Each structure stands twice: as structure tokens, then as C-alpha cells.
Amino acid sequence: MKQKVPVSDLRVGMYVELPLSWTEHNFLRSKFKLTSPDQIVAIRSHGLHEVTVDFARSDVPPPSAPQALGELEYVSHSDAIVDPKDAPPPPLWNPDTLVPVELREAVHDKRLAPEQKAQAVYRHSREMMLRMLDAPSAENIRASKEALGSVTDMILRDDQTARNLLRITAHDFYTYTHSVNVGIISLMLAKALFKDSDGHDMQELGAGFFLHDLGKVKVDAAVINKPARLDETEMRRMRIHPYQGYKLLRDADALTEECRIIVMEHHELMDGGGYPKRIKGDHIHIYGRICCIADVFDALTAERSYKKAMTPFDALTLMRDKMPNHFDRPLFNRFVELFR
Amino acid sequence: MRRYLCDVCGYIYDERLGDPDGGIAPGTRLEDIPDDWVCPECGATKAAFILITDE
Numbered sequence: 001m002k003q004k005v006p007v008s009d010l011r012v013g014m015y016v017e018l019p020l021s022w023t024e025h026n027f028l029r030s031k032f033k034l035t036s037p038d039q040i041v042a043i044r045s046h047g048l049h050e051v052t053v054d055f056a057r058s059d060v061p062p063p064s065a066p067q068a069l070g071e072l073e074y075v076s077h078s079d080a081i082v083d084p085k086d087a088p089p090p091p092l093w094n095p096d097t098l099v100p101v102e103l104r105e106a107v108h109d110k111r112l113a114p115e116q117k118a119q120a121v122y123r124h125s126r127e128m129m130l131r132m133l134d135a136p137s138a139e140n141i142r143a144s145k146e147a148l149g150s151v152t153d154m155i156l157r158d159d160q161t162a163r164n165l166l167r168i169t170a171h172d173f174y175t176y177t178h179s180v181n182v183g184i185i186s187l188m189l190a191k192a193l194f195k196d197s198d199g200h201d202m203q204e205l206g207a208g209f210f211l212h213d214l215g216k217v218k219v220d221a222a223v224i225n226k227p228a229r230l231d232e233t234e235m236r237r238m239r240i241h242p243y244q245g246y247k248l249l250r251d252a253d254a255l256t257e258e259c260r261i262i263v264m265e266h267h268e269l270m271d272g273g274g275y276p277k278r279i280k281g282d283h284i285h286i287y288g289r290i291c292c293i294a295d296v297f298d299a300l301t302a303e304r305s306y307k308k309a310m311t312p313f314d315a316l317t318l319m320r321d322k323m324p325n326h327f328d329r330p331l332f333n334r335f336v337e338l339f340r
Numbered sequence: 341m342r343r344y345l346c347d348v349c350g351y352i353y354d355e356r357l358g359d360p361d362g363g364i365a366p367g368t369r370l371e372d373i374p375d376d377w378v379c380p381e382c383g384a385t386k387a388a389f390i391l392i393t394d395e
Contacts, residue, residue, distance in 0.1 A: 236349045236350035242382075243379075243383030264383065275384070276348045276349070276378075276379070276383040276384040277385055278384070278387075278388065
């Protein structure tokens with residue numbers, strides 16, 4: 001039972017068939033069931049006004065099915081189609097729902113072209129990080145860590161998809177976007193540095209990179225979301241996030257100690273001018289030094305309401321010339337090579 | 341009894357209150373706190389604390 005439905009009437013649970021060829025949209029497939037409001041936004045952004053919905057394969061009834069009229073009062077409230085503002089609050093994420101099915105599918109899909117695969121993995125990794133930061137319980141942290149392990153594997157194994165991932169890092173000011181970007185960028189550097197060594201647990205390492213900013217959930221949202229540079233008082237509030245993140249991971253019993261150190265030390269600088277411990281040089285774990293480079297690079301190339309995004313080239317030049325004592329020089333040189 | 345400010349995050353260590361969650365009893369002077377103690381908010385070491393009031 002297929003029916004044309006205006007894009008404005010799309011709901012999660014509907015099975016849509018996009019009137020576009022596979023190369024014209026960013027979805028994994030042209031026919032799929034809607035599982036998140038983001039997908040509806042994405043469909044709208046393709047300029048579509050109506051799409052075909054197959055109600056035989058949907059979880060929701062057709063909006064104007066004739067027989068529904070008389071039965072409507074028997075429809076339980078949760079099945080009724082409601083205005084978004086009257087909709088129940090978003091589900092509380094749990095380990096069963098946290099990881100988007102599409103993420104697992106994309107990571108394991110061998111037929112997807114690297115470009116499509118990278119887009120799908122990127123989008124759904126962000127979605128998962130958004131959910132996890134929304135509900136950072138111990139069990140959700142562990143569930144996300146497991147999924148990040150498979151993303152890490154893919155980045156290590158599949159060079160082409162990994163390079164595509166590096167290219168498509170988007171730049172808004174949301175922590176979840178930044179988390180995924182820094183996860184990808186750090187892993188690319190770690191891969192270049194450690195590819196001939198088996199002394200590193202890359203899965204743990206990857207998860208640590210993706211989770212480096214977890215502690216921001218403990219920082220006042222007004223500080224996190226302030227659309228301007230932070231003043232000194234706000235900077236002080238912000239500086240609790242490495243240690244708060246470290247504690248969350250420790251209490252969740254997630255990651256090995258050396259990988260929790262990524263979270264703890266990603267703001268320490270080689271000259272001792274970082275925080276919170278103000279340690280210097282080799283006292284900063286190499287994983288922390290890697291994450292620090294990726295973190296600054298992503299911050300510089302991100303657009304903020306008070307500053308423009310820099311190109312990767314300009315960001316690397318600024319890091320080299322204006323921050324000569326912040327980064328581990330040999331690591332930084334390897335980092336620059338990633339962008340050649 | 342003195343109060344110290346964590347220069348990294350702004351947390352105040354008040355000797356009167358101590359840091360019970362961190363195992364520091366009320367009334368403990370900063371100099372008597374073990375060196376592996378860290379700021380409960382940001383993880384800074386004792387060296388980051390500066391004296392703000394001395395009464």
C-alpha cells in the first residue's frame with residue numbers, strides 16, 4: 001500500500017521510497033524506514049516536496065486511510081500523529097537504542113563506495129555521539145565505546161574510506177561534531193605513527209579520541225553554548241572538562257587507564273602552558289599529545305559565530321608559526337604530512 | 341583558617357570544610373594534604389592553589 005506523502009507529513013516509522021537515484025542523495029539506500037527526525041530534515045534539504053511511503057512496511061498508519069476514521073478513537077495515543085511540539089520528549093537513550101542501526105550497517109557494508117561509506121559512517125557516528133552526550137550513563141558510555149571500536153577498525157583497515165572521512169569533517173560548533181572530527185583526525189595521525197607497531201591497542205585508543213570531550217557534559221551549558229569567546233571566569237569553568245571526563249570513564253570502568261589519559265591530557269601543552277596539570281614535554285602521554293594537535297586543528301578549522309573557519313593550510317601554518325612550543329614537533333610534522 | 345583558589349578552574353579549597361569526598365577531613369591545612377591529592381573539579385595539583393584569604 002503505497003501513497004504519496006508531503007514531506008511535511010513524514011514521521012519516524014514510515015518506510016519511504018525516494019524519487020532520486022542513488023547518486024543524488026546521501027542515504028545508504030533509496031528505500032528505507034525513517035528512524036530519526038534528522039532523516040526527515042535531510043529529505044527536506046534535498047528539495048523534495050513529497051515522497052512515496054509504503055505503509056505496508058511502515059510502523060505508522062496512513063494519515064487518511066478511510067477505514068481509520070471510525071477506528072481513530074481506538075487508536076492508542078502513542079500511535080496518533082501529533083504535532084512535533086506536542087510530541088513526547090525524545091526517548092531516553094539506552095545501550096539498545098544508542099547505536100544507530102545505520103552505523104553498524106555502513107561500517108560492515110562491503111559494497112558501498114568509499115565516499116558513500118564515509119558519509120554514512122560520519123553522519124551516524126555524529127548521531128551516536130549526540131545521543132551519548134545527551135545521556136552519558138556508564139552503560140551508554142560502554143555501548144558507544146564498543147561501536148567506536150568498529151569505526152576505529154574501519155579507519156585502520158580501509159584507507160580510502162578513512163581519507164574520505166578526513167575530507168568530510170563538517171564544522172559546526174556542536175561538541176558531538178567536534179568529537180567525531182577529533183576522533184577521526186587523531187586516529188589518522190595514530191595510524192601513521194603506529195602502523196608498524198603492535199604495542200598499541202588501537203580500539204581503545206580510537207574510543208579515547210572520540211570520547212576526549214566527554215567531560216563537557218559536566219560544564220554549564222551556558223558556557224558550552226556561548227556564541228562568543230569565553231571570558232576568564234567561563235574559561236575556568238571550561239577547564240574542568242578533561243578531569244571530569246576522565247572521572248566519568250573511570251567510574252564507567254570504560255577504556256584502559258592509558259586511554260583515559262587522552263581525555264585527561266588533551267589540553268596539556270609541551271611548554272607546560274596547558275591544563276589542568278600543567279605538565280610538560282614527555283610527561284604528557286604521547287596519546288594526549290596526538291589528541292592535542294587534532295583538537296587545536298579542528299578548533300581552528302571550525303566556524304564560530306565570532307570567527308571564520310580557517311582552511312586546513314592556514315590552520316597548519318598558524319600552528320607552526322604562532323604556537324611553536326605547544327606541540328610535539330615530530331608528531332606535528334607527521335600530522336602535516338597527512339594533508340599532503 | 342585559610343582559603344585557596346584553584347588557579348586552573350576557580351574551585352576554592354576552604355580549610356574549614358576540607359574535601360571530604362577526596363578524603364580530606366575538615367580543618368586540614370593545605371600543606372598537610374598528601375601531594376597526590378588533586379582539585380576535585382579540574383584535577384589540578386596542589387601547586388595550582390593560591391592563597392586568597394587568611395583569617
